[in-house]
Amino acid sequence: MGGGLPELAAGAVATILLTLAAAVVSFCVGILVVALRLSGNAITRALARVYVSFMRGTPALVQLFLVFFGLPALGLGGHPFWAATAAIGLNSAAYVAEILRGAITAVPTRQREAADAIGLTPARYWTRVLLPQALTASLPALTNEATLLLKTTPLASAVAVTELTFSGQMIIARTYEAGRILALVSLGYLLLSFAITRASAVLERRLTPARA
Amino acid sequence: MIDVSPITDHWQDLVAGFRLTLWLSAMAWLLAALIGIGLSAVRLRGPYSVRHLARGFVDVMRGLPSLVLILACFYLLPATGLRLGSVPSGLTALALYYGAYFSEAIRGALAALPPGQIEAATATGLPPATVLRRIVLPQAIGPMIPPLAGLTIGLFKETALLSTISVHEFVFAGKEAISDSYAPFEIYAFIALAYWAASGVIAYGAGWIEARANRYRGRPA
Numbered sequence: 001m002g003g004g005l006p007e008l009a010a011g012a013v014a015t016i017l018l019t020l021a022a023a024v025v026s027f028c029v030g031i032l033v034v035a036l037r038l039s040g041n042a043i044t045r046a047l048a049r050v051y052v053s054f055m056r057g058t059p060a061l062v063q064l065f066l067v068f069f070g071l072p073a074l075g076l077g078g079h080p081f082w083a084a085t086a087a088i089g090l091n092s093a094a095y096v097a098e099i100l101r102g103a104i105t106a107v108p109t110r111q112r113e114a115a116d117a118i119g120l121t122p123a124r125y126w127t128r129v130l131l132p133q134a135l136t137a138s139l140p141a142l143t144n145e146a147t148l149l150l151k152t153t154p155l156a157s158a159v160a161v162t163e164l165t166f167s168g169q170m171i172i173a174r175t176y177e178a179g180r181i182l183a184l185v186s187l188g189y190l191l192l193s194f195a196i197t198r199a200s201a202v203l204e205r206r207l208t209p210a211r212a
Numbered sequence: 213m214i215d216v217s218p219i220t221d222h223w224q225d226l227v228a229g230f231r232l233t234l235w236l237s238a239m240a241w242l243l244a245a246l247i248g249i250g251l252s253a254v255r256l257r258g259p260y261s262v263r264h265l266a267r268g269f270v271d272v273m274r275g276l277p278s279l280v281l282i283l284a285c286f287y288l289l290p291a292t293g294l295r296l297g298s299v300p301s302g303l304t305a306l307a308l309y310y311g312a313y314f315s316e317a318i319r320g321a322l323a324a325l326p327p328g329q330i331e332a333a334t335a336t337g338l339p340p341a342t343v344l345r346r347i348v349l350p351q352a353i354g355p356m357i358p359p360l361a362g363l364t365i366g367l368f369k370e371t372a373l374l375s376t377i378s379v380h381e382f383v384f385a386g387k388e389a390i391s392d393s394y395a396p397f398e399i400y401a402f403i404a405l406a407y408w409a410a411s412g413v414i415a416y417g418a419g420w421i422e423a424r425a426n427r428y429r430g431r432p433a
Contacts, residue, residue: 056411066400
């Protein structure tokens with residue numbers, strides 16, 4: 001009986017790091033993609049559309065393999081953790097871009113006109129007017145996306161990143177205690193997704209008065 | 213440029229894998245739809261305690277990664293005495309997981325209906341089955357389609373995870389082709405394109421069904 005807890009804890013730490021790193025990629029690339037998607041240039045708009053369609057139309061596992069086997073071909077080292085970070089982040093970015101597109105198009109166009117009238121540059125208009133409103137409005141949807149991202153991280157086990165699921169699988173292979181280990185792994189994910197929703201609720205409370 | 217021989221050399225196996233992927237998606241979808249309908253019925257009309265049980269089940273499914281659920285069904289179902297192969301284990305996991313999500317989509321569309329309509333229909337003496345068939349469903353089907361379409365594409369894509377429990381579906385066939393040819397990028401690129409095309413077909417079909425379901429509203433919604 002017993003054992004495995006330190007390994008699972010190390011796996012949970014790796015899952016948290018992977019989730020955070022991929023969330024940063026997802027957020028930054030998501031904003032970039034939505035900016036391209038809503039830009040005046042027809043070619044960048046088409047590129048952003050194809051990106052979103054591909055990421056939403058193909059399995060994340062296949063995307064991970066493409067990144068994992070494709071990066072070395074581009075001369076970039078294929079470290080499993082960074083390949084998983086890139087793949088999971090790029091996948092989630094497509095969903096973030098769609099969430100933000102909805103929130104951005106909901107901002108009335110007269111704000112754009114007002115920003116032009118007082119001489120704001122387009123970049124300033126995005127960072128000071130559009131994004132603060134769009135991000136606050138889409139916080140619940142972004143939280144949901146963050147929990148979905150967390151639930152995508154076990155895919156990293158397919159390229160041998162020792163995150164929570166993979167460390168669980170290794171213990172099961174050694175001890176055959178599948179029931180106990182999988183219960184602990186599941187509990188880990190439930191706690192982490194609960195933590196994300198709690199953090200988002202706190203963030204939402206802090207952001208709301210700023211709009212009043 | 214890109215050499216297509218790794219794909220053409222394993223064409224038969226890849227096609228067989230893709231067909232199994234389609235079959236798994238269809239079966240898991242049917243089972244998930246049954247579970248989803250059952251769960252939403254229980255959550256809207258069931259006894260209080262059962263409602264809470266159903267809600268708890270849905271919450272757990274939504275908090276767990278599908279891969280963990282697949283592993284749980286794969287390792288734990290045989291321990292209960294059920295001698296299941298990897299295909300039934302995988303189907304069970306996907307059906308439970310997507311059944312929970314389906315129930316949320318169905319419940320959302322049903323709950324969005326103004327309660328006054330059901331009350332009015334009941335007051336005019338329509339039996340409950342007729343209320344469901346003539347009042348509730350015609351209006352609820354349309355709004356249900358977009359979330360269900362997204363979930364259907366999600367389910368179709370997640371069958372790829374069954375490759376980790378050695379189900380010989382599309383990605384597994386790809387892995388075998390790679391171990392033979394060592395051309396991972398070409399083969400995964402081909403696999404991705406095939407999934408992409410099939411997801412496009414699902415999205416197109418869903419759009420068509422949605423347009424038909426909303427036709428009674430007079431103009432395209």
